Amino acid sequence: MGNIVWMASYPKSGNTWVRAFLHNYIHDGDVPSDINQLNDFFANESNVSWYQPLSKEPLENLDRQAICRMRPLVQKRIASRRAGTSMVKTHNFLGAYEGLPLHDMSLTSGAIAIVRNPLDVVSSLADHFGLNLDEAVGFMGSDTTGTPTDENNVASVLASWSTHVDSWTRDTSGATCVLRYEDLLQKPLKHFGALTRFLGLPQDRGRLQRAIDHSNFATLKRLEEREGFVERSPNSQRFFRSGRQNQWRDLLTPHQVQQLVDDHRAMMARFDYIPPTYR
Structure with a gap:
């Protein structure tokens, strides 16, 4: 068994929010942690800095298969930089691309899978990737x-x-913690608490509440407005939007x-x- 715990999600499903919570929980400060320092505790397996030393030519010139051939070495280097658990962000699905595994399971000890209603994902994804809503529906x-x-990340699959x-949530061994975005919004103490227990972190209700407060959307938006955020897409005016659920009711057409x-x-x-009128 390896030491990587994957922080896995489809884009715009809450990965950054959960990482911000854990950063605050681990740091346990009196003020919110710097959102631009998330890499203190988390690696991004797609960050170009891991791949540039492995290529003699610009990464933009490489096809997706060439990038995937580099992934095992990159993941091995990420795993070796810490003696203990290494939490690693990924947006790739859990599978293979043209026979090349996207995640080295021999380096893996577990995963945190964050799931969000696709009806709400689609508008955030459209904003992030510079798509209209119909294009985003097709994308998904x-x-x-x-x-x-x-310039920031290598190609994803x-x-x-x-x-x-399905790829990240079908595991029944207990090695995957599945979090619904909506549960984190509605019952944060219960579900963020379950996450800290899954990771074997010290249990302290006051610490848990502070970390939740320091990583709520109002706080994250304020920090982004004041300091900027390195993960913001150039297509978007801001990374942290409203964070609410059921925004789709005001944004999507019935079609x-x-x-x-x-x-x-399914x-x-x-x-x-599934909304009741569409079942």
């Missing part, structure tokens, strides 16, 4: 979906929302809702995301 429904290499979520339900019905039903 395709098993060939990925993102290109840019996402697959569809359903394939991605767009129906298309998302048709594309993801997985949406599993996580209780």
